[in-house]
Amino acid sequence: MAGAGEMDCEMKNINDQHVNIDTLRKLVRSYLDLHQYNAALFWADKVVSLSNDDPKDVYWLAQCMFHLRQYHRAVHLIRSKELDKTHPLCHYLTVRSLLAASCYSDALQLLTMVENDNSLSRTTRNTSIDSMGDGMMYSECPANLQSSILFLKGQVLEAMDNRELAADCYRQALRCDVFCYEAFEALIQHHMLSSWEEMELLDSIPYSEQCSTPSEASFLRQLYETKLNKYQGSPQQLSEIKSNKYPGQYPETPVSGAAPSPSGSVFKGKLALDISQSSADSLKPVSRPVDSLPNLVVKLMPQNLDVLVSKAERLFYNCKFQHCLKLTEDVLKKDPYHSSCLCVHIGCLVELKKSNQLFYLAHRLVDLHPEMAISWFAVGCYYYIIGKSDPARRYLTKATVLDRLFGPAWLAFGHSFAAENEHDQAMSAYFKASQLMKGCHLPLLYIGLECGLTNSCKLADKFFLQAQNIAPQDPFVMHELGVIAFQNREYERAEKHFEDALKLVRSIDDSVAEKWEPLLNNLGHVSRKRCKFQMALEYHQQALVLRPLNPSTFSAMGYTHAMMGNTLEAVDCFHKALGLRRDDTFSTTMLTYVIEQLVDDTQPFEGAPDKMPVFRSKKGSSSRVHRIISYDDQNPDDASMNIDEETDNVAPISDTVNVSEIANVTADSSTLSFEVEMHDSSSQTLDKDSA
């Protein structure tokens, strides 16, 4: 229908003695342009009768029906004229109508039938559509019909849950017509491809063949690039991963212990690569700084909304929610219903817990677009952040019913369970999401999180590794891997993971976002476990800079001080922690212990004498008194030493007792604090999905 203007009057019949059929045709087209479909339908019907079922006129009539959402009628019309297999435009429209009417198998049947019929001529057409391979059949069709049909096939297959084949069709469509954005979007938006498949796709698109100039080609490529997922690595890295890891697509987790070193080394290599190549790389990897969007696109259209949204998405992945929100607000001011921007915007609002804004937005969306999944997603998110899981689930389900492929809704659905510690249900929601979004690592990450929470570390590790396979440059995954390693008491490995994550985060942006406070704290924990107390303190201090007044950071610092023997500082820290969170049993226990310790550690007051003072009376200077005093003077060391020894003897015992106590306590607390952190991190990753 896009090629309406191309229609001309060559085909006109002569039998228009009474009526000028061409005027009527023009009438039909003008009414279609004006979206007065009933009028168009009326006149198109007359034209068909007048022109004795000219296929073109039939096509136009069917198109009117299609616009009027009378899909079955359109299909019937075309079928009755037997044009559905012979006339390409009619064929296309039939399939479209069948798809719109949800008759997927019919559509597929038709598609395959035509495909088989034309399979021979197909190859020639592919290369030169305009040169008329077989008669007039394709002569008047728009050039991109072929790719459109392929795209339709993809859609049909996708609707039938045959996602692999669908992806294939989309890819073919894109190759047929590099401008077929819909196919590209279908591939990208629904996370069908993993990151390197995406890159391969981007490389395999024949820009130069179909674009007139090289600059146009690179423009196109960069445009697509902005659309790619934001957390993947550069192609070099990807190829390296493939060579290293790909053979078994999801490498079996070896017995823990063996796993760390290889994956660690891979990372090192990659990071090095990352640094050395970042300047030469035109294809900026992942979460590079925001400004590193493809230059050409940004330069040409700095105010283009899509470009801005893509920028916002990058900010979102780098956890700069404030910035991101500002950007999305700007975009939504210009285009209040920019759908891809809405997703990021909602994610931001959820992340920043702006319930009032989200409430208003959701209301507006539902009023205006009750048929769009994102409207109900917004409603669900609103209920999610105000902590009402039941309605949240109800509306998120509604969103998923409206659009089964709407991944964010599935993830949020999972979060709503996870927030209530319903691990199994959360996991099943995430599993569903992971089926839908093959190329997205987030569902796997969340499944891993839930596994970790249910104490199945091995399984969790496995899922994290899978997630890492998909998104090898995502610091969140590394962080979670570290957490699991920590839980398994493999502190060295945990440290490695955390450090890698931190390096990555730092390489993205020098100023680490607040989101990463748990990472720094975890680094602190792990450093403490590895007896690098000073470093632990430093990490905790950095964490405090990111998120000040966090009671668990203070108690971790206190614990570290206690291990270092800085009892006074430890007391201070625990006090602070308890001041911020009164019902912290770990800090309370530790404080009691440390404060008792402190009594032995410190002098009664500054400059207190070592030995017991002896009172010298002015009067009582009898000889015996003197003697006793002098006796005291001689032996005070003995006396005090005895006492000291005693206390020394006592101290170690109490020490050991207490140390074991601490060990228990910390075991508790570390899991506890980690749970908290994991909750943190789960919530922190929550929002990513919506982008």
Place this chain on the structure above:
Amino acid sequence: MSDITFKFDLKQIKTEIQTAIIGCSQRGLLHSTKWLAEMNIALKDVDVDSADITSQHSIWNLGDDDADLYTLAKTYFDLKELDRCAFYTEKSTSPRTRFLHLYSRYLSGERKKLHDMTDSTLPPDPTQNSSLRELSAELRMEYKEGRLDSYCLYLYGVVLKRLELVRDAQNVLVEAIQKDPLHWGAWLELAALVSDQGKAPLTDIPNHWMKQFFLAHMYLEQQMNEAALEIYYLLQQNGFEKSSYITAQTAIASHNRREVDSAIATFRHLHKEDPYRLDNLDVYSNLLYVKELRVELSQLAHHVCEVDKYRVETCCVIGNYYSLRSEHQKAVLYFQRALKLNPQYLSAWTLMGHEFMEMKNTNAAIQSYRQAIEVNRRDYRAWYGLGQTYEILKMPYYCLHYYKQAQQLRPNDSRMLIALGETYEKLDKIQEALKCYFKARSVGDIEGIALLKMAKLYDKLQESENASAAYIEYVTDNESSQAGEKSEVSQAYKYLANYYIKRNQYDEAYKYAHKCLDYEDTREEGKALLKAVAQTRSQSDRELMVGNITMSC
């Protein structure tokens, strides 16, 4: 601290002050402006060509192209429409408006926190500080890029301090001071941050005349009253004699040194000079309270209430007044009101803690004292109060820690040392306890019980020589005054009499036994002792008799 050189060029100082007044007032830094203006008026005899300054810095003539916007924003700011002010100045880059933007955001966040405060015994929840964190993140970024001027640096320091990032706050504030040494607010914030140990940043502070004010203020905070007074006297001699601020500070120093009468006199003088000045009047009311000057306190309370009901100082004065009348419930109410007005007001927290102690509400007392410490770690009264509450709760280890903190802050205050000693005693650490009492004795025992405690401990340790010596000292101390606790003195006499009997020094024994007769509770025993002395003297078989006596005792 003694190597202070005072070479003030008062003229220049006044010019500087006037310039700073304009800078501060344009940015809505009201307290600094007030302080500076007070200093300025104290120097009113110094002639400066002030027209010069004001013309240079008038609102419309600062080289900014957004004077219109600034005027608008400042109006909103003055009317406390903070969010509105922040909104209008959001995109502005000129230093004044930029500061107004940040400052109004900060104030608005703090104000909202205050309004959200539900329970007045608790401060606003410190974890609910998202706006503050946001602000700090933004400031951090600009700080890294070096885009903050001295005022914004000050604000950044304040924000950091509120987020308890002490080290960073210190550095930032020092930087702010380096850029603009006349901003008194920055000095004040820094003074609150400089801990006893962390004097390192002081080396970076420019050697400006303002530094003297800062040092004196800090010394006062750290209970180094003599050093503070020294500076203040010198300042007064060098041209600032009319400053009411300095007068008030000297009064506070006297208060800290427990020179109650002179402090009261100074305050009285100040009050007469400047009757509507409410600053520091809570200290004055504390003094009146200590002296139990009911009439004066009542008069003061009524007066301040008339001046301004809703000032923290007023509330504290009234709270003290009610406390003196033993209406603790009402006192607490007023302290709570003070805290509602300003949750950072230190003395209200401490005083409220005292009231709760009076009302035997240990939990609430602990809460209040802790808050006081959160506000200012150097408040020894709060530490001491905490120690007392934990003593009541029978948690000697905690108690010990708090007393120790208090003692560190007031190393020469015998009350802390005695309290420490008592706690050590409870923990059966007699050695330590003795050390404390010894020290208490040597720094000047206010309550006069260190000796007695010591004697008892020596007795417990069976070191009768030391014990007797201590007792003798104790009774001679109390002989003259007669004010000591009667029963304690009599017990001391009894002990000494027994002691000398054991050692066969009958003259001494007789003397002390005789003393026992002066007191009700030991009269009978005294008689018995006298009899015993007489008997042993007359009889030859001393050993046996001594045994009998000890049995009869």
